[in-house]
Amino acid sequence: MNTPFWQAAFSITRKDLRAELRSRELVNTMGLFALLSVLIFSFALELDRVARQEAVSGVLWVTVVFASILGLNRSMAMEREQGNLDALLMAPISRSAIFAGKLIGNFVFTLVVGLVLLPLMTVLYNVPLMQPWVVVLLLLGIAGFATIGTLLATMTVQTRARESLLPIIMLPVALPVLLASVNASTAVLNNAPIDDWIAWPQLLAVIDVIYLTLCFLLFEYVIES
Amino acid sequence: MNENPALIETRALVKAYDLLVVLRKLDLQIQRGEFVALLGPNGSGKSTLLRLLAGLTRPTSGTILIGGWELPREAAAVRAQIGMVSHRSLLYENLTARENLRFFARLYNLNPTTDHIDTLLRQVGLYKRGDSLVRTFSRGMLQRLSIARALLHRPDVLLFDEPYTGLDQDAGRTLDNLLAQAHSEGHTIVMTTHELDRAARIASRVLILSRGTIGYDAPASQLPPGELAARYGELTGMVVIQ
Numbered sequence: 146m147n148t149p150f151w152q153a154a155f156s157i158t159r160k161d162l163r164a165e166l167r168s169r170e171l172v173n174t175m176g177l178f179a180l181l182s183v184l185i186f187s188f189a190l191e192l193d194r195v196a197r198q199e200a201v202s203g204v205l206w207v208t209v210v211f212a213s214i215l216g217l218n219r220s221m222a223m224e225r226e227q228g229n230l231d232a233l234l235m236a237p238i239s240r241s242a243i244f245a246g247k248l249i250g251n252f253v254f255t256l257v258v259g260l261v262l263l264p265l266m267t268v269l270y271n272v273p274l275m276q277p278w279v280v281v282l283l284l285l286g287i288a289g290f291a292t293i294g295t296l297l298a299t300m301t302v303q304t305r306a307r308e309s310l311l312p313i314i315m316l317p318v319a320l321p322v323l324l325a326s327v328n329a330s331t332a333v334l335n336n337a338p339i340d341d342w343i344a345w346p347q348l349l350a351v352i353d354v355i356y357l358t359l360c361f362l363l364f365e366y367v368i369e370s
Numbered sequence: 371m372n373e374n375p376a377l378i379e380t381r382a383l384v385k386a387y388d389l390l391v392v393l394r395k396l397d398l399q400i401q402r403g404e405f406v407a408l409l410g411p412n413g414s415g416k417s418t419l420l421r422l423l424a425g426l427t428r429p430t431s432g433t434i435l436i437g438g439w440e441l442p443r444e445a446a447a448v449r450a451q452i453g454m455v456s457h458r459s460l461l462y463e464n465l466t467a468r469e470n471l472r473f474f475a476r477l478y479n480l481n482p483t484t485d486h487i488d489t490l491l492r493q494v495g496l497y498k499r500g501d502s503l504v505r506t507f508s509r510g511m512l513q514r515l516s517i518a519r520a521l522l523h524r525p526d527v528l529l530f531d532e533p534y535t536g537l538d539q540d541a542g543r544t545l546d547n548l549l550a551q552a553h554s555e556g557h558t559i560v561m562t563t564h565e566l567d568r569a570a571r572i573a574s575r576v577l578i579l580s581r582g583t584i585g586y587d588a589p590a591s592q593l594p595p596g597e598l599a600a601r602y603g604e605l606t607g608m609v610v611i612q
Contacts, residue, residue: 147479232454
């Protein structure tokens, strides 16, 4: 009776991407924030080469996290503004398909920002961020943020203080992802032996699976209450 | 056995938000093909009733049956039978009219053929604006496109929540015609509105919701002049200026 899961999920993602390509609201907001953030940190750390090397991974992840929060708020606001969430809820689709569709879109938008940051920060900080392992960590970390962020943005979008509420509730919940991502990428950028840090991306993958499972299970309850 | 079961039925339906009881043991039966206008002052529970029928909110207690399926237990079966038009468009402003309809067609597991979408756009008079972004549409055009979206999957039941809000007289008349056409095509319509005259003119049955229950229920064709306004005034304590 329900529309096939992936047909519904991909339709929602495709709709989000198409709307974004046209309006560029998300990418402009997230991109501008990310650019300003790395520029400000670059000026602050300009004179201290060692501090720059140590801090670059933190700057990358803090920028990605806050840019993703901006994107998540906007992405869910799009569903709220004209009552579109009601239209999605009235369609014969699984609630999990709505979650999957929004999650994939949020993941793609944040990943684009993260991938643009790598060459930009390589130039500004003179630290080689364009490495395969950094990209893998970016994929794993952003998957975690996008998963928990999509669920929490669905909860906060109906509240009046949604813009400020999302970071307040998301950062503590996303802390394990942030810790694992920062530690792993710091080790990669400092050329530490792989045995010293491989546990971090493994932990990140496990956290992602746990978050994905929990969020899929909780989404129906969250969206209907 | 009932020969003619109601398409929509509520039994002892209660909806409360914490201590605020909006609907109190509401019993209602709507037959297939009826056009019901639901009247009542703000806060009387009209929109809440529509959201309950659409499966967008859960009842506190009582039963809702649509086409024999019970909500919310069998919501998946009910969703494909319902189309809703609200005072908000439920459309994506950064997509074109055609893209919106194609998107919703996919959600309803329909093959979004150009023919079907073009037919709907013609039906609501938006064929030539099919490739325009929805954000460029006037309020009246948005409402017509909302109707096309609601009709897309050929639902048995159409729910209209104050569809005339913000429409000028021309757009209101166009909407009257679209509603009459949908009714003549056999859709069962439930519409909330504050416009008593319009309700009496276009609907086949009028209900006045007052203090969470049905205070008045009559066929629109048998209403003597002034009757609806008088009963509305009695039930709501409001003076109706005609």
